[in-house]
Amino acid sequence: MDKPWVHIIGGGVAGLSLARELANYPNLPGTLVISDPRSAYANDKTFSFWFLESERAQLKPENELKKWTISSIAKNTIMAGNIYHYGIRSAGNFYTEAIQKIDGHPMMKRKEEMLTKKPSAQFVFDSRPPNIKEHLITQSFYGTEVKLSEPHNLIHAGLMDDLESTKTGIRFRYALPLSEDRLLVEYTEFSTRPANLEALKILNHAWLEQQFADKFIELRMEAAHIPMGFKIETPHLGIPIGTRGGMTRAATGYGFSTMQHWASATAKALVSGQPPRQYPSSFLFSQMDGLLLQLIAKRPDVVPSIFEHLAEHLSGDQFAQFMMQTRLSDAIRVILSSPKKPFILAALGLSSWI
Numbered sequence: 430m431d432k433p434w435v436h437i438i439g440g441g442v443a444g445l446s447l448a449r450e451l452a453n454y455p456n457l458p459g460t461l462v463i464s465d466p467r468s469a470y471a472n473d474k475t476f477s478f479w480f481l482e483s484e485r486a487q488l489k490p491e492n493e494l495k496k497w498t499i500s501s502i503a504k505n506t507i508m509a510g511n512i513y514h515y516g517i518r519s520a521g522n523f524y525t526e527a528i529q530k531i532d533g534h535p536m537m538k539r540k541e542e543m544l545t546k547k548p549s550a551q552f553v554f555d556s557r558p559p560n561i562k563e564h565l566i567t568q569s570f571y572g573t574e575v576k577l578s579e580p581h582n583l584i585h586a587g588l589m590d591d592l593e594s595t596k597t598g599i600r601f602r603y604a605l606p607l608s609e610d611r612l613l614v615e616y617t618e619f620s621t622r623p624a625n626l627e628a629l630k631i632l633n634h635a636w637l638e639q640q641f642a643d644k645f646i647e648l649r650m651e652a653a654h655i656p657m658g659f660k661i662e663t664p665h666l667g668i669p670i671g672t673r674g675g676m677t678r679a680a681t682g683y684g685f686s687t688m689q690h691w692a693s694a695t696a697k698a699l700v701s702g703q704p705p706r707q708y709p710s711s712f713l714f715s716q717m718d719g720l721l722l723q724l725i726a727k728r729p730d731v732v733p734s735i736f737e738h739l740a741e742h743l744s745g746d747q748f749a750q751f752m753m754q755t756r757l758s759d760a761i762r763v764i765l766s767s768p769k770k771p772f773i774l775a776a777l778g779l780s781s782w783i
């Protein structure tokens with residue numbers, strides 16, 4: 430092949446999404462190569478996101494919920510999205526759709542390889558998971574997907590339930606109805622050190638047994654330690670995209686929807702001859718996320734009440750916008766709705782005064 434037009438390093442969410450969007454154009458200005466060491470794609474993740482009706486065709490939710498809960502021993506808040514719904518898409522379906530489109534395009538080629546040097550191409554995008562120099566907090570979770578022998582009757586997404594502080598951070602349960610008899614349960618910790626995944630798995634089972642006795646079978650698991658609020662150590666081999674490119678929200682871990690919108694806009698720009706630009710991360714968001722992560726690290730005991738306060742003072746739609754990566758006006762609204770004292774003292778480096 431002549432020098433490719435586009436070379437994408439990493440065929441994960443960001444890389445496959447960009448190639449899939451470019452596959453909508455039968456006549457590209459040149460060839461596209463996408464390199465990834467994976468030989469097969471497993472159903473290894475469940476992507477969740479808030480979405481508007483106008484985003485349905487793009488994000489393709491397989492299930493959706495209009496309400497979600499945040500609860501602790503002290504409070505239980507049910508939030509309802511008016512224009513935003515909470516959508517769920519399985520990684521398995523996402524990968525299959527993208528790979529079929531890419532493999533069906535005569536100018537695209539997937540290569541099973543691990544790159545360590547910048548390839549030669551007109552435009553190179555780098556989505557390798559970043560090597561991290563330092564990070565503030567680790568998000569650890571263990572997810573158990575189960576099938577029940579009768580409907581679970583859960584109609585809300587349990588976003589952050591039984592939210593509590595631990596010595597090193599916060600812990601909560603995430604329970605996601607995937608259909609009327611399928612459920613994903615994930616005990617999650619945001620902590621200064623990676624949590625014990627086996628202990629989180631035991632919590633999943635204890636909750637499932639308490640709720641449904643023995644009326645479920647385990648179908649699948651997913652687990653990860655995700656760094657939050659990190660500095661990248663290794664140089665990029667091209668334009669950084671995906672998590673490496675700052676498309677995952679530091680304080681929440683949501684990134685799927687951002688990557689879908691970025692991919693479609695970038696594909697459009699590329700085919701019309703505009704040079705691609707690095708994803709612009711918001712200064713205000715990174716400052717605010719930094720403060721929240723500092724509080725989790727230094728004063729985890731105050732964090733559950735901050736989330737409870739946000740759940741009480743923001744509408745469902747405003748909360749949804751905050752959890753994704755959106756506009757400056759949303760960030761300002763959230764700052765104004767947050768309990769001021771912990772944020773101001775954390776900003777001044779005075780967390781111990783809270």
Ligand SMILES: Cc1cc2nc3c(=O)[nH]c(=O)nc-3n(C[C@H](O)[C@H](O)[C@H](O)COP(=O)(O)OP(=O)(O)OC[C@H]3O[C@@H](n4cnc5c(N)ncnc54)[C@H](O)[C@@H]3O)c2cc1C
Nearest residue numbers: 439440441442443465476477543544653671672683684685
């Ligand atoms: C279990 C899990 C669940 C998640 N759930 C959600 C969710 O519900 N909602 C949400 O918004 N976000 C979620 N995220 C966060 C984020 O959306 C995902 O992590 C997403 O996969 C990030 O996309 P990416 O393209 O940056 O990285 P990845 O999807 O990880 O892709 C990176 C790719 O690079 C490849 N690679 C690595 N090294 C090389 C190399 N040297 N050369 C070539 N290729 C290489 C890897 O094999 C991989 O395929 C989740 C993350 C995890 C881990």
